[in-house]
Amino acid sequence: MRSGAVVLITGASSGFGAAAARLLASRGLTVFGTSRREGATGEGFTMLPLDVRSDASVAACVDEVIRRAGRIDALVNNAGYTLAGSVEETAIEEAKAQFDTNFFGMTRMVRAVLPIMRAQREGRIVNVSSLAGLIGLPFHAMYSASKFAIEGLSEGLRQEVRRFGIEVSLIEPGDFKTGATAGRERVASGLADYATARERAIEIMARAEQSGPDPILFARLLWQILAAKRPRLRYRLGKDAVWVPRARKLIPESAFEWLLRDEYKLNE
Numbered sequence: 001m002r003s004g005a006v007v008l009i010t011g012a013s014s015g016f017g018a019a020a021a022r023l024l025a026s027r028g029l030t031v032f033g034t035s036r037r038e039g040a041t042g043e044g045f046t047m048l049p050l051d052v053r054s055d056a057s058v059a060a061c062v063d064e065v066i067r068r069a070g071r072i073d074a075l076v077n078n079a080g081y082t083l084a085g086s087v088e089e090t091a092i093e094e095a096k097a098q099f100d101t102n103f104f105g106m107t108r109m110v111r112a113v114l115p116i117m118r119a120q121r122e123g124r125i126v127n128v129s130s131l132a133g134l135i136g137l138p139f140h141a142m143y144s145a146s147k148f149a150i151e152g153l154s155e156g157l158r159q160e161v162r163r164f165g166i167e168v169s170l171i172e173p174g175d176f177k178t179g180a181t182a183g184r185e186r187v188a189s190g191l192a193d194y195a196t197a198r199e200r201a202i203e204i205m206a207r208a209e210q211s212g213p214d215p216i217l218f219a220r221l222l223w224q225i226l227a228a229k230r231p232r233l234r235y236r237l238g239k240d241a242v243w244v245p246r247a248r249k250l251i252p253e254s255a256f257e258w259l260l261r262d263e264y265k266l267n268e
């Protein structure tokens with residue numbers, strides 16, 4: 001990507017987004033990050049207000065980038081959060097809220113930016129999925145479902161827009177040490193039958209995240225994707241994101257499921 005190219009990264013106030021915005025800015029790109037928080041600032045990049053749940057906020061953010069920089073070379077759809085709770089415990093409104101940020105938020109951003117990229121006849125869109133977008137995780141099924149949806153959206157979109165010089169890629173990270181652990185939302189009403197297994201599984205996941213690698217690895221991978229002439233559809237990030245899907249292919253499904261239950265102490 002040429003020096004000064006304009007990159008818009010959603011959710012740049014912490015974790016992956018903040019690390020990526022800092023690195024890309026330090027390497028000479030014109031970076032716009034976003035946060036819902038009024039007055040948030042970025043280290044070496046411009047922070048704009050954005051709530052991906054709002055059409056008006058998405059339109060205002062994209063308009064502002066165009067007003068300031070005149071173009072958008074890359075959109076990184078990173079904003080998201082994790083909802084924890086069993087499917088039965090999750091109210092439909094909570095499930096809808098999870099999709100409104102993780103899936104429809106991304107869709108809103110893509111729809112707002114595509115007219116600009118089509119007119120430019122070039123652009124990059126990088127969507128942040130998850131290992132949970134490849135494997136349905138217990139007590140995080142709505143989060144997984146929103147990330148599976150991102151996988152399907154990105155695959156289809158990639159085929160539609162390639163003719164306009166627009167490349168679409170997915171990053172599928174495993175567990176990383178970011179603000180996602182503290183930001184994890186829990187369903188409002190729990191059922192006693194699930195309580196022990198739910199709390200144990202959440203605790204194991206939270207520990208894996210907090211002992212996970214630094215999000216700088218995400219920033220470096222993003223830099224490589226933006227620099228690639230023909231970026232791939234999928235990029236797995238982190239050891240677990242590489243070996244877990246591989247193991248799933250190699251061993252019988254029932255054995256893989258047993259291992260998954262074992263990991264989250266659901267066999268006990």
Ligand SMILES: NC(=O)c1ccc[n+]([C@@H]2O[C@H](COP(=O)([O-])OP(=O)(O)OC[C@H]3O[C@@H](n4cnc5c(N)ncnc54)[C@H](OP(=O)(O)O)[C@@H]3O)[C@@H](O)[C@H]2O)c1
Pocket residue numbers: 010011012013014015016017034035036037040050051052053078079080081082101105128129130131172173174175176177178179180181183209212
């Ligand atoms: N950490 C992991 O282990 C992991 C693994 C796989 C995938 N991921 C994915 O990576 C992405 C980034 O998460 P992270 O781990 O870096 O977590 P994080 O540190 O909590 O960062 C999440 C970012 O999303 C923004 N955000 C949340 N809701 C938003 C909304 N409605 N509108 C606009 N921005 C919103 C937050 O900004 P404000 O609160 O300032 O608005 C924040 O900057 C997410 O899509 C997550 O699902 C994380």
